[in-house]
Amino acid sequence: MTPAPPRHPAPLRDGVLRYAGIGSFDLETGGHLPQVTLAYETWGSLNADHSNAVLVAHALTGSTHVARGSSGEDGWWDALVGPGKAVDTDRFFVVAINMLGGCYGSTGPSSTDPQGLPWGSRFPFVTVRDSVRAEARLADLLGIASWHTVLGGSLGGARALEWAVTEPDRVRHCAVIACTAASTAEQIAFGQAQLAAIRLDPDFNGGDYYNGATPAAGLGLARRIAHITYRSEAELEYRFGRSPQEPENPLGSAVPAARGRYAVESYLDHQARKLTARFDANSYLVLTEALMSHDVTRGRGTLQQALAGTTAEFLIAAVDSDRLYFPQQSHDLAAALPRETAVHMISAPIGHDGFLTDAEKIGAPLRERFFA
Known part of the structure; x- marks a missing residue:
């Protein structure tokens, strides 16, 4: 053609x-x-x-x-x-x-x-x-x-x-x-963890999810993992340290799942939401695989x-x-x-x-x- x-x-x-x-x-x-x-x-x-x-x-x-x-x-x-x-x-x-x-x-x-x-x-x-x-x-x-x-x-x-x-x-x-x-091996390892996060999402459906719910949770988790590697430890410490996400207290519950959050956790959640609103999980897989194979x-x-x-x-x-x-x-x-x-x-x-x-x-x- x-x-x-x-x-x-x-x-x-x-x-x-x-x-x-x-x-x-x-x-x-x-x-x-x-x-x-x-x-x-x-x-x-x-x-x-x-x-x-x-x-x-x-x-x-x-x-x-x-x-x-x-x-x-x-x-x-x-x-x-x-x-x-x-x-x-x-x-x-x-x-x-x-x-x-x-x-x-x-x-x-x-x-x-x-x-x-x-x-x-x-x-x-x-x-x-x-x-x-x-x-x-x-x-x-x-x-x-x-x-x-x-x-x-x-x-x-x-x-x-x-x-x-x-x-x-x-x-x-x-x-x-x-x-x-x-x-490198370490870069591939970070990529593999992100791929697994998407593929293990219950809504991933082997990659054929376009007629149903999208694997937003898995893509969001992949973004969290990636974003940590994109920012330095010094940057995260300077911006967030151990600060709580106001008005929550990370030690505010005897049940781990009900505790408050640290500010850095809220930041990662925000980055995850931004990406899932604009990017396709399968494309994230394809491009990450391409980069891993580079x-x-x-x-x-x-x-x-x-x-x-x-x-x-x-x-x-x-x-x-x-x-x-x-x-x-x-x-x-x-x-x-x-x-x-x-x-x-x-x-x-x-x-x-x-x-x-x-x-x-x-x-x-x-x-x-x-x-x-």
């Missing part, structure tokens, strides 16, 4: 969700999707020689809405992307794509199959490498032969790195932020051998308080690159999420290295 051309509103506007059919798609693990749609947003304009395109890859539960657009809705990286900012949309054509398997418009478990039924439990295993191959097809449709820059943090960093390795001739600059060359060396030899063919200029960045992706892992990645690359350290007490909350600290080196 010939892929459908992207559907653009007229006139072209910034930050508007668009959709592109990229045809049927064979996956790395042997799965097959008969028709794939990718959702994406753009900001700015592609120049005459198509040399100013920038791909921004979202994190695990992120969306395509990186920056504020014509709708006025805030983006999740507004501090970094926009007119006059480090990634200047007055100069560059910025593209953000919802990863294959996601739930913000791209084909995923909640999408319907050719018979009109939700894919659910039948949705195939997707890898980060698969997502890059799918995104390359969309780039073709947009007329982008190569990216000026590909950048992202966490899962987005894994996608950026995979782009530079899988499509070396199509990436001139690459920023890998708060991510590693491959998921390994840029798979089938490519050692890390040095895997990176040897890259031609991009790299920016490797880490958050100094990150306890999910340790800074040393970024140093190991940088040391394996074929050209000497220093690691930029984001000083942020918050932990892994510092690449989002302290975006201005990555903006300066990006501007200096790639966007001057």
Whole structure:
């Protein structure tokens, strides 16, 4: 089937969700999707020689809405992307794509199959490498032969790195932020606990829950586990300590189930509610599995051998308080690159999420290295 051309509103506007059919798609693990749609947003304009395109890859539960657009809705990286900012949309054509398997418009478990039924439990295993191959097809449709820059943090960093390795001739600059060359045993362990929380929810129904109750409790528990890894111990202690959630008293009952709560418990509950209101549990599984399987060396030899063919200029960045992706892992990645690359350290007490909350600290080196 010939892929459908992207559907653009007229006139072209910034930050508007668009959709592109990229045809049927064979996956790395042997799965097959008969028709794939990718959702994406753009900001700015592609120049005459198509040399100013920038791909921004979202994190695990992120969306395509990186920056504020014509709708006025805030983006999740507004501090970094926009007119006059480090990634200047007055100069560059910025593209953000919802990863294959996601739930913000791209084909995923909640999408319907050719018979009109939700894919659910039948949705195939997707890898980060698969997502890059799918995104390359969309780039073709947009007329982008190569990216000026590909950048992202966490899962987005894994996608950026995979782009530079899988499509070396199509990436001139690459920023890998708060991510590693491959998921470690500990990162996989945290992911497995989150997957189990969802799959053990009584409403999960093996992944086929779209006609009934959703596994909100399991997804909420997964989010609690994940969020603890996204924030540092010092951040949690500073904000909450052992404070009770007023007016409750954590020692207010002789029955554990009836006691009051600590403030940090209420905070985690709040994070869980926010995610379950906007995200699909099956997509959480698919994208977490993709991140757990992330390994840029798979089938490519050692890390040095895997990176040897890259031609991009790299920016490797880490958050100094990150306890999910340790800074040393970024140093190991940088040391394996074929050209000497220093690691930029984001000083942020918050932990892994510092690449989002302290975006201005990555903006300066990006501007200096790639966007001057």
